[in-house]
Amino acid sequence: xxxxxxxxxxxxxxxxxxxxxxxxxxxxxxxxxxxxxxxxxxxxxxxxxxxxxxxxxxxxxxxxxxxxxxxxxxxxxxxxxxxxxxxxxxxxxxxxxxxxxxxxxxxxxxxxxxxxxxxxxxxxxxxxxxxxxxxxxxxxxxxxxxxxxxxxxxxxxxxxxxxxxxxxxxxxxxxxxxxxxxxxxx
Numbered sequence: 001x002x003x004x005x006x007x008x009x010x011x012x013x014x015x016x017x018x019x020x021x022x023x024x025x026x027x028x029x030x031x032x033x034x035x036x037x038x039x040x041x042x043x044x045x046x047x048x049x050x051x052x053x054x055x056x057x058x059x060x061x062x063x064x065x066x067x068x069x070x071x072x073x074x075x076x077x078x079x080x081x082x083x084x085x086x087x088x089x090x091x092x093x094x095x096x097x098x099x100x101x102x103x104x105x106x107x108x109x110x111x112x113x114x115x116x117x118x119x120x121x122x123x124x125x126x127x128x129x130x131x132x133x134x135x136x137x138x139x140x141x142x143x144x145x146x147x148x149x150x151x152x153x154x155x156x157x158x159x160x161x162x163x164x165x166x167x168x169x170x171x172x173x174x175x176x177x178x179x180x181x182x183x184x185x186x
Contacts (some may be wrong), residue, residue, distance in 0.1 A: 013068035015132055020079040021184040022125050026143075027070035028082045028183040029118055029176075033063040034093035036114065039096025040107045052104055055157075059111070059150055066143055082183040095172070102163065108154040109162035115151035119144050121180060 037060035042051035074081060082088070089183040122144035130137040162168055 002145045011134075019077065019129070019133070019136075022129075023070060023073050023077060023079045024082050025121075025180050025183045026140075027067070027074055028085060028088050028179065029121070030063055030067035030070050031085065032088050032179070033114065033118070034060055034067055035089050035092035036096035036099075036110065037063060039093040039098075040100040040110075041096075043097055043100035044107075049104070051088060052107070056107070059153075061148070066146070069139070083186050084179070084183055088179060088183070091175075095175075099168075102168075103161075105162040108157045108159035109165055109168050110172055111154035112151055112159035113169040114176055115147045115154065116182075117159075117163060117173050117176040119148040119151060122147065 009122035041053050041060060044050075044056060073079070095110060096107075099106045108128045122140045126137040126144065129140075159165070159171035
């Protein structure tokens, strides 16, 4: 069985190194979320679907608040962003465009899949550092709750009715989990 919460690492500097991994991943994830919603918004705008375009713009703005917070934390804690940032930016925008081209339900399925992984990820991070850094743990919990609001909204909007939903969701979730692991180290 895979352990969701990593065991503490031994040695001096280990807590700071682990926090750097967390911040690097979270920055990458929020940047990717902004790009997904931006891609979806542009497709729906071009199609004259102003209602869903506005919905995507709203969620993009909420993710941008998270992104700005992680940009500040990277600077404050002197942590470099992942070297994968250009790749993730392009992949996320492409995911947003691709799912929007598949239709509104597929765009919501994308949101539901991404936010389920991210919500779990933030929850795990909060649990991992709650004793070491209660303020950061509280920030992770707040962001988790905001991400899960997007998740719940996507389900209410018909995410599970998307064409090939089980496959689409599984592929997106696997991609998110891989990006998390890669971004921690690279």
